[in-house]
Amino acid sequence: MDLLQQIINGLTIGSVYALVAIGFSVVYGALGLVNFAHGDILMAGTFVTYGLYSGLHVPIVLAAVAGILAGIVLAGVVEEIAVRPVLKAHLLIPMMTTLGMGLIIRNVVELKYGSGTLPFPSFAGSGFYTVGDLKIAKAAIATLLVAILTLVVFAAFLRYTKAGFAIRVVAQDMTAARLMGVPVNRTIMAVYGAGGALGVIGGLLYANTLEVVYLGMGFPILLKGFAAAIVGGIGNLQGALLGGLILGILEATVGPSAGSYRDAIAFVLLIAILLVRPAGLLGARVQERV
Amino acid sequence: MLSFVPRPVIRVAAVALLVYAFLLPNLVQPYTIRVAATILVFTVFATGLNLILGFTGLLSFGHAAMFGAGAYISARLMLDTGMPLALVILVAVGGSAVFGLLVGLTSWRVGGDYLALITLGVGQIFYLYLNNANEVTGGATGLPGIPAGTFFGWDLSSIENVYLFILVATLVATGFAWLIGRSFLGRSFLAIREDEVIARAHGINVPLTKVVVFGIGSGIAGLAGVLQVLLLGFVGPATFTVDQSILVVEIVLIGGMATTFGPLLGSVLVIGSTEYLRSLADYRSMIFGALIVLILLWKPGGLVQILGIGDTRAGRFRSPFSLFRRTGSRPAAVEPVAEPPAPRAVPEEVRS
Amino acid sequence: MTALLPEAPIFKATGVGCRFGGVIALDSVDFQVGPDEIVGLIGPNGSGKTTLLNVLSGIYRASSGSLEIDGKPSRFKSSRRLSRDHGLARTFQNIRLCPSLTVRDNVLIGMHSGFRWYDALWTGGRGSRERRSVERVEEILEFVGIADKRDEIATDLAYGDQRRVEIARALATNPRLLLLDEPAAGMNPREARVLVDLIKRIHDEREIAIVVIEHNMNVVMNTASRVMVLDAGLCIAHGDPKTVSSDPHVLEAYLGKRFRDA
Ligand SMILES: Nc1ncnc2c1ncn2[C@@H]1O[C@H](COP(=O)(O)OP(=O)(O)O)[C@@H](O)[C@H]1O
Numbered sequence A: 001m002d003l004l005q006q007i008i009n010g011l012t013i014g015s016v017y018a019l020v021a022i023g024f025s026v027v028y029g030a031l032g033l034v035n036f037a038h039g040d041i042l043m044a045g046t047f048v049t050y051g052l053y054s055g056l057h058v059p060i061v062l063a064a065v066a067g068i069l070a071g072i073v074l075a076g077v078v079e080e081i082a083v084r085p086v087l088k089a090h091l092l093i094p095m096m097t098t099l100g101m102g103l104i105i106r107n108v109v110e111l112k113y114g115s116g117t118l119p120f121p122s123f124a125g126s127g128f129y130t131v132g133d134l135k136i137a138k139a140a141i142a143t144l145l146v147a148i149l150t151l152v153v154f155a156a157f158l159r160y161t162k163a164g165f166a167i168r169v170v171a172q173d174m175t176a177a178r179l180m181g182v183p184v185n186r187t188i189m190a191v192y193g194a195g196g197a198l199g200v201i202g203g204l205l206y207a208n209t210l211e212v213v214y215l216g217m218g219f220p221i222l223l224k225g226f227a228a229a230i231v232g233g234i235g236n237l238q239g240a241l242l243g244g245l246i247l248g249i250l251e252a253t254v255g256p257s258a259g260s261y262r263d264a265i266a267f268v269l270l271i272a273i274l275l276v277r278p279a280g281l282l283g284a285r286v287q288e289r290v
Numbered sequence B: 001m002l003s004f005v006p007r008p009v010i011r012v013a014a015v016a017l018l019v020y021a022f023l024l025p026n027l028v029q030p031y032t033i034r035v036a037a038t039i040l041v042f043t044v045f046a047t048g049l050n051l052i053l054g055f056t057g058l059l060s061f062g063h064a065a066m067f068g069a070g071a072y073i074s075a076r077l078m079l080d081t082g083m084p085l086a087l088v089i090l091v092a093v094g095g096s097a098v099f100g101l102l103v104g105l106t107s108w109r110v111g112g113d114y115l116a117l118i119t120l121g122v123g124q125i126f127y128l129y130l131n132n133a134n135e136v137t138g139g140a141t142g143l144p145g146i147p148a149g150t151f152f153g154w155d156l157s158s159i160e161n162v163y164l165f166i167l168v169a170t171l172v173a174t175g176f177a178w179l180i181g182r183s184f185l186g187r188s189f190l191a192i193r194e195d196e197v198i199a200r201a202h203g204i205n206v207p208l209t210k211v212v213v214f215g216i217g218s219g220i221a222g223l224a225g226v227l228q229v230l231l232l233g234f235v236g237p238a239t240f241t242v243d244q245s246i247l248v249v250e251i252v253l254i255g256g257m258a259t260t261f262g263p264l265l266g267s268v269l270v271i272g273s274t275e276y277l278r279s280l281a282d283y284r285s286m287i288f289g290a291l292i293v294l295i296l297l298w299k300p301g302g303l304v305q306i307l308g309i310g311d312t313r314a315g316r317f318r319s320p321f322s323l324f325r326r327t328g329s330r331p332a333a334v335e336p337v338a339e340p341p342a343p344r345a346v347p348e349e350v351r352s
Numbered sequence C: 001m002t003a004l005l006p007e008a009p010i011f012k013a014t015g016v017g018c019r020f021g022g023v024i025a026l027d028s029v030d031f032q033v034g035p036d037e038i039v040g041l042i043g044p045n046g047s048g049k050t051t052l053l054n055v056l057s058g059i060y061r062a063s064s065g066s067l068e069i070d071g072k073p074s075r076f077k078s079s080r081r082l083s084r085d086h087g088l089a090r091t092f093q094n095i096r097l098c099p100s101l102t103v104r105d106n107v108l109i110g111m112h113s114g115f116r117w118y119d120a121l122w123t124g125g126r127g128s129r130e131r132r133s134v135e136r137v138e139e140i141l142e143f144v145g146i147a148d149k150r151d152e153i154a155t156d157l158a159y160g161d162q163r164r165v166e167i168a169r170a171l172a173t174n175p176r177l178l179l180l181d182e183p184a185a186g187m188n189p190r191e192a193r194v195l196v197d198l199i200k201r202i203h204d205e206r207e208i209a210i211v212v213i214e215h216n217m218n219v220v221m222n223t224a225s226r227v228m229v230l231d232a233g234l235c236i237a238h239g240d241p242k243t244v245s246s247d248p249h250v251l252e253a254y255l256g257k258r259f260r261d262a
């Protein structure tokens, strides 16, 4: 039963990682680029919700929507300023420019909220449901439900909407997409926006689970989301989901015995996967065109 | 900016600056000496990263771990053994180089952004280790009271002498990096950065070269770690956080990737402004973040390019920056890189 | 047709195939190059010519078939080994030059096939070896006719010149077999004539075997002693240039069935 309990806890946090990983993977799949501002964008979006919800007592749903919108806008701005102009440059350049944008975003949030840890009351209320021996936090249930809902909505968005179709086309072949009249620039913007939205939702759920927000929260979420994306096979959405859940469960089961090295689990998993299967669990090896 | 200044004038100015650097301890307050020494330590640190990031284009986000390895190894040796400082330096540099080689081994399988993540992870794990392995690292309190060293009879207990020692070490490290950069090893770094397929197809051993550059860059960062221990007489985990790794990335980018003096210039700006512009402390990462974005978008050669003191040598300008030209601040002198649409070619014989 | 095949080929490929997921880029191709040949490789776009070159030079892995270089199996040899140990050099259809390096530095990269990385440790880059390399590169730049552009940034050059920098870089590896992928693409007729001349000189003066992919039939007809035609990953014709260019299968591949008998 203890193990089951841990697995449920793992699934909860894992679904958060999965959301962030999918946000990451969408961007990576479309552009082959990592957005190093992703962590700061989701942190900033979460803080927007926090400010409205705790400070101004705006209803949580409205506050969350505002936070997600903020994430979309920020991601769009990062894309416009730091990615679009250097899309064809060396891989290193967009990585660095997004890093720079992340520093700026983080500094702005720090000016407003400082670098301390702030309480974020879980929007599901505190307390537990008990099922047999299992104690499941209400926050965890809320997290799991929202995460699953988001994933389903996002999958439907990719599959059934025109914008989603454009994203998949651009991911296949940007040049061909442009030639076929797909509005590539707008699609890239949409990709970043979607990534930002998923990131903020992940950030909110993370805050909801831990019941705190803090300036540095983007960093561990980013790292673990990134690790989950790679473990599953970056650019592959099912893989990202799988990677997130695996990572969450590993952390919950192995974590307690790892003590203060708990945060290292993600990396050990990551390094192991990369050494054994660099394309990730579900990723396919692609031959670079020469 | 300085390109209109005749080259000999720049040379004279450089020599004057060097002389001034050596005379500095007699001219200014100890606080200023300390700041200058810190700038030099970070110059060495960034010089190591510059080989990896600037020359070879490998993103290491965990360079503070190499810096820390050098610092902790030397601190332990100085506390526990009576080893002469020269030997301590050798062991610490060697130790961090080996550490770097091991981390670099992962680049055998993965590149680009994955490597960034792995190095980030290594940096994070190393930081956890520093905080938790109390018997070895002293945990969160670190290791205080490290005795001042003597380097072949040169007593390094006064801040003036430590500064001079660090200055000499900086010159050695910079000179070493300069030699490597202009050797054909440096050229293979650049080739790997620009196009691995090309490098491979022309006989360059890409995986091995990457591991080697990681080793060299980490060894240099380890040297910086030793220098910091000499300067502070103390090590603690706070100086080896991921933020520190990002700081040194900022220094390399702002100073100018793949240049000899970029690390120095970047360090002067980043560390100097941190020390002297405390009123700006709240806006620091915003300013540097914006600077990074601006530099990468318009002047990828960083301060070296902005000041126009590029690494020119005998008709060879090895700028790393035309890399970015495709996206064009300059009018493209090049025909579009895209293939001209090759017609579904018809052999002439066939046509007739 | 068989009479044309070299007796002691440098390179011999038997039944090589290469696929990417569902795409069969090469189906099953036999291919040989002898030490004193210039072989032309033609075929419609997408027929697998570049893929064949990539497989030969170790950049792609063949998914089937066998490859031999100098009589030794080479299917799993890396492009580095093929360049360093077997004297295989090539150019690229989509020009690949290091965009931040000068012409001379780009060509110097070709010299690296003779270097070991640790050499740098004791020469510090100033040793006689580096000097000799620079001299040799100078000679090669003269040979291909771009010596006056040596200090320019390689990607600033005109298209035709960039192609010649690539050839110079390939020559710097001191090859025995040179693979050229559409060297005349983007060149005007005058440049193409100069190129024909260059290819012949590389072959005659430097005794280098050459495989050339080209759509410009002037180039192929004037250089190749043997031509192979690929279509959809298969060899559809093979022989001396004149016969091949009037082969009905070739006409069909290029122009479609209707024109075959026209
Ligand atoms: N790296 C790759 N990944 C997927 N498909 C490829 C790759 N390289 C080539 N192809 C496919 O293989 C086929 C042959 O291409 P190619 O060899 O470039 O033809 P050619 O050079 O004759 O024009 C094409 O359909 C192309 O799309």
Ligand SMILES: [Mg+2]
Residues within 6 Å of the ligand: C049, C050, C051, C093
């Ligand atoms: Mg081709």
